[in-house]
Amino acid sequence: MPELTSTKELKRVLGRKELLSIAIGQTIGAGVFALTGVAIGMTGRSANIAMIIAALFTLAMTVPMIFVSGTIRLRGGFYTQLALLVHEGAAGFFIIIHIIAWCTLSMYAISFADYTLALIPGLNHTLVAFAMLTIFYLINLMGIEAAAKLQNLMAVIMAVALTIFIVYGMPNIQPNFFGEGFMTHGWRGLFSAAALMTWATGGANVVIHLGAEAKNPTKDIPFAIITGTLVIAAFYALMATVAAGVLPVEQVANKPLTLVAQEILPWPLYIFFVVGGAMFALTTTLNSCLGWIPKPILQACVDGWLPRGLGKLNKNKVPYIILTLLYIESLIPIFFKVNISTLGNMAVILNNLFFALVCYSAMNMPKVIPDLWEKSKYHVSYGSLVFFSLLGTASTVAQIGLLLGNLTKAEFIGNIAVAVFATLYSVIMLRSGKVHMEVSYEEA
Template identity: 30%
Template sequence: MKSTKLTTLELYSYTIGGVIGSGLFILLPIAIGLAGKGAIFAMIMGVLLAFFAQLFNFIIASMFPLKGGDYSQMAFLMPPVVSGIYGFLWLIASLTMAGYATSAISYTSSVITSVPSESKLLSIGIITLFFGISYFGTKFGGKVESAMTVILLGALLLFVIMGLPKINFSKYISEGGFFDCGFSNFAAACNMCLYAVLGCTLVPVSLSSELKRPTREAPKAMIGCSLIVLVISTLIVFVATGVLPIEQVANKDLSVVAQYIFPKGVFVAFILCGAVLALLTSLFTSVTTFRYPIMQMADEGWIPPVFKKKAKNGWPYVSMTALYLITLIPIIFNISFDTIVSLTNLVFYIIIFFAVVKCMALPKKYPEPWKCSFLHAMPIPVYYIFCSVGLIACAYMIYGSCAGQSFGFIIASFATILIVAVYVIWRLKVKAVSIEYLKSQKQKVIEEALSYKE
C-alpha cells in the first residue's frame, strides 16, 4: 500500500515554493535601494531573523505533533483567549492570498502582451484550479508543487549561473559600498529581506499531520529549507547588485537584471518559470496550509461546527469553499485588504514574543517529551540562550511593525484585535469552546509525543 505521507521532496517543495514568492521579486529590490551592496548582509540577517522570530514553531514542533499548524502550537502554549485571537489572525491573513494570482497575471502580461495585465477571469481561474487540485489531497498536491518548485529553482539557479560571469569581482569588492547606507537604512533593508523569506518554519508546522514522524521531519525541514533559501537568496542578491550599477537596479524588480543577463527568449522563460512560478507556488502552498488551522478551530468550537464537514476522501469542503470565497473577494470587488492585515502584525508578534517566553519552561514542565526531542542534546543554559535570541528577534519584529507608523495606526491595530477579542470571549462565555475539551486534547498530544520516542 502506497504511503499517503509527504516525502522529503514534497515537504521541501511546499516550504521553499511557499517562501520564494513575491517577496524575492518585489521586496528584494527595495532592500537593494536601501542598503546597496549591503543588501547581501541584510539578506543573511533577514533569514536568521525570520527563523528566530518564529522560534516557538521550531521548539514545539520538535516536541509535540500537532494537526492545526502554528495555531495548534499557540493553543498548546497560551490561554484560550490568546490562542483564539491568534487563530483569527490567520483567517484575516487569508484575505491577501488573491495577490499572488493577480501579480502572476501581471508578470505574465509583461512578456506575453496578449495576456491582459488585470484579468479578473484569469486570476479567478488560477485560484479555482489550485483549490480544485487541493481536493485530491496534500500528497497529490505535493507532486504538483514539487514539479513547479523544481522548475522555479532551475530558473533561479540559471539566473545565478549566467549572472556570475558578468560580475567583475575585483571591482565589485574594491568599489566598496557595502556599509555606506547607515544603520537605519540597513535595518529597514533587513525588514524587507525578512518578510521576503518569512515562512520556512510556518509551512512544515502546518503540514505536520501529513508527516510520518512530525517531531523529527518538521524541525529538520525548517533548518534545511532555511539554509537553502539563505544560499539561493544571497546568490541572487550578489548577482543583482554586481551585474549592473546599484542605481540601475535599486527599487526595480529582478527583471531589469534578468533582461541584461539573458537573451530575449530565455528572459521570457525566466519571467514565466521564475517570477510567475514563484507566485503560483506561494499561492498553492497557502491554499494547502491554510485549511489546517481552520479545521482545528472548527473542531475546538471557535467557528461553527459546519466547517468540520468533509467529503468522503477527507477534503474539508465547507472550510475550503469558505476559504475559496474569501480569496475571491479582493478580485471581484477590487478591494485591497493589505492595510487590515498589516494592522494585525504588531499584536501578532507581541503574542509570539510571549510564546517564546513560555517555551523557556517547556523542558522542566514536560520532561518526558523534552527527552524525546532532538533538542534534548542542548544543555539547558544553552537552550535559554537559544530562546533569548528568539526573544530579541521577536522584539525586533515588534519594533519593525511600529517603526514609521503613526500613533493612529498603532491604535487602529489594537482596536482591530479588540474586536476579535470580543468575539473570542463571547465564544468562551457561551461555551461554544469547551475548556475541558481543550485540556483533554492537550493531554492527547502529550501522550502521542511520547509514542515517537526512539
C-alpha cells in the first residue's frame, strides 16, 4: 500500500496577510470579471444593488462559519466541520460535491482567455486557457508558500488597476442611470442576479480550508473572511455601477468589462487594467483555488472516502496526485467549450447544498465541543448561535430556489444527478467499512 500522508504534515506558514490576500484574490476574480456581465444581463443597471444584496446573503451564511473557524483549527475545512458537527456521512456527501463542482476552475482560465483575446486578437482561445491553467498548476506544485508570495504581489497590482477603473468610470456614467435599463427583469431578476453573485462575494470563506496551513487560524481566518468580504462588497458595487452605467445595457449584458474599459481609459491604462486588473484578478482566483481545493480531498483520502494512495505529498508538502487530477478535471470544460454561465450556476447551486449544512451545523458546537466553545472568542448565547445558524441556512436555501429557475432542463437534471450520486456514494462507503474518520480538528 502506498505511504499514507495526512493534513497533520502540512506546513503552517500562512499568516494574516497571506490569508487576506488569498481571500481577496479568490473573491475578485470570480465576481467582477467572470460574472458581472452575466448579472447585468439578468437585472440591467441594478447589478450594483444585486452586488450589495449578494454581500448580505454572504454575511448571513458567513457568520456561523466564523463562529466555528474562530473556535477550532479545521484541518479539512468544511469537510472536517461537517464530519464533526453533523455526521460522517455529511463529510462524504460534501467531498463528492466538492470534487465535481470544482471543474469550475476552468471558468477562470476561460475568462482569462477572453480578456487575452481582447488585448491580442487572433490567438487560440483554447490554447490560452490551457496554458494559464497549466502555469498555475505547476506553481502550486512548488508549495503553498511560493504560491502565497506570488498571490500577495498580484493582489496589490490588481487593487491598483481596479481602483483606476472606478476613478475613470464614475464621471462617465450616463445621467439616466435609474431610468431605462434598470431592473430589466423585475424583482426576480434582481434577486436571481444577487444569488448568482454570492459565488463571488462569498469567496473569502475558502480560507477556512487552509486551517491546516495557517499559523493562527482562529484569529486570522475570521479576520480574513470578514475584512475580505467587506472590502470586496464595496469594490463590487462601484465596479458594477461603472460596468452597467457607461454604455447602453444591451451592449454590456453578458459581455466582459473590456468594452467599458476601452470607452473610459486611455490606451496605456487600458492595457494596465486588462493585464493587472482583469487578468490578475482571474489568476489570483485560479492560484488560490489550486492551493485550497485539494486540502479537504487530502483529508478524505486519509479517512478512506477515496483511495488512500491519492493523498501522497511531494517534497513541498503538496498533495500532488490530487492536484494533478483536479488539473485534468478542469481541462475538460476548456476543451469541450462549456458555457461560463452554466459553470457558474452549477457551482453556486452545488456549493450551496453543503453551505446550508455547514451553517446549520454550527448550532451543534455546544453539544459536541462544549469546552472549546465556552473558551471561544466568538462565543455567544445559544439562542444567538441558533438564530445565525438558521439565518445562514435559510439564506443558502433561498439562493438555491432563485437559481433553479434560471437553469436549463439539462442543467437542472445535472444538479439533481450530482446530489443523488453524492448521497448514494456516502451511504455505500459508510456501509462498506472502508471509512475510518481521523480526528482532523484541533484547539488553536
